[in-house]
Amino acid sequence: MAEQLTKLESSVYHYLLDFTAENTYQPSIRDIGKQFKIKSTKTVSDLLQSLAKKGYIERDPARSRGVNLLGFGAALRTQPVPFYGKIHAGEPALLPEHRSGFITIDRRFVPSDEVFFLKVKGDSMVGRCINDGDYV
Template structure:
């Protein structure tokens, strides 16, 4: 997930979002500097680059207004959700893309997409390239039959279907022949997210490409 911002970076990003909503285009580097009393355009550019490095912006350094805001809701009925090529191993992982979707599909804060790889989710009818939506959940919140991405005992995150037998939680792998894992101590399992939906295009064009409205 994107790293935290400094105070001045947050102020600059908030100003850019407000400016964009009012004008439909971004402020220039000089306008940002004037707004915050920063005389050096180089310093403003460094702040913008820091925001880009942390996953909040995309930049085109050759253009004065060549900035695209990522992960910010610019439409009241839509939400921008980060996308990862693989299950993120930790919360400092950087999103590779963003999708802007109807808030009713991904309205839970902390939701994210992961691209399906190979046949790992074939049991769900998903194919390579689909964007799988995961919503935040604790292990005890996932109903029987729910599919999660989870880390068990510190092992790398994997996909599994949850069931219970009174002793704890079983996590059954999705590939044929996968043995179920019994988790009696719920402190040993960290659910990254519960599978809530997916996005697929049927014309062969990959979904993604930063669909944030600008």
Template sequence: MNDPLTPLERRVYHYLLDFLAENTYQPSVREIGRRFRIKSTKTVAEVLQSLADKGFIEREGARSRGVRIVGWSSMGQVQPVPLYARVNPVEPYLTEENRERWVAMDRSFVPTDDAFFLRHGGEAMMARGVHDGDWLLVSPSTRAREGDLVAARVGAHVLVRIVARQGAVLSLAATNGEPREIFLGPSDDFSVLGVVSAVFRTWHDEPEVEGADG
């Protein structure tokens, strides 16, 4: 088991993950220093070396970007998946300014290359195992089948519901305390964002980390 990270080490490690997911290469020592307001490159190097000693990264000391995250493979075994804080009411529904972060996922958990995360709010689907605050992995290119759980934009709202079709009409049903189904036809303002393929939940809140200066 890896030794626990200090608050600064944890922040730097998460920054490395997010940066690599978005750029496909690692930040330089100076870029890390600017991000965390650490003036000394020696201090940054010490943080990186500690991450290496604890087994989270591997380093090539002679290179400015000489960091490899352990468990991250350039062969495609890990895939960055975007997490969106909200969905636009008009196209494009998912935009960069609404993207909260990237999440590095083992590819075996990612159903399609266009998959994304949404953070669920509410208790309408608890009987299907979806709780308030869960992360939902949504697959836009997976075709929804009768009884699937889908994320749908209805007007300015995003709902997670069980889908069914009745001819040209789509019905969305909840499982907890909302007996009224929502029926949507061709003239209604809605869009099925994708099929919910997985639900992720943390059992404990992450501790807040105070800002760190070098």
């Protein structure tokens, strides 16, 4: 299973989503620090690096405000939810490199940052109205 976000990481991630949706650009490291009362820009940078390592953002050190929210569609109050097209049976390895993409949905329908979709392949669940190509 993908690494879970800490409470602070989750708060920073949702702040990035909200700020970017409302302003059409990302907050600066100082903006993030101010929002969360973190004085050290290094600490904020480390938080962003952790979000990148866990597959929620990409960082571009060559750009000012160089954060790319993976799967973000810029719609207000939405959240990108990863989907996986092919996984092996048993304990799934939901790693960022196995991700097929994102589906952006209203955040009210996302109970936690651990939510993901799987794309159904085959017709073994057709009796339950789950068809080939559906997302579950």
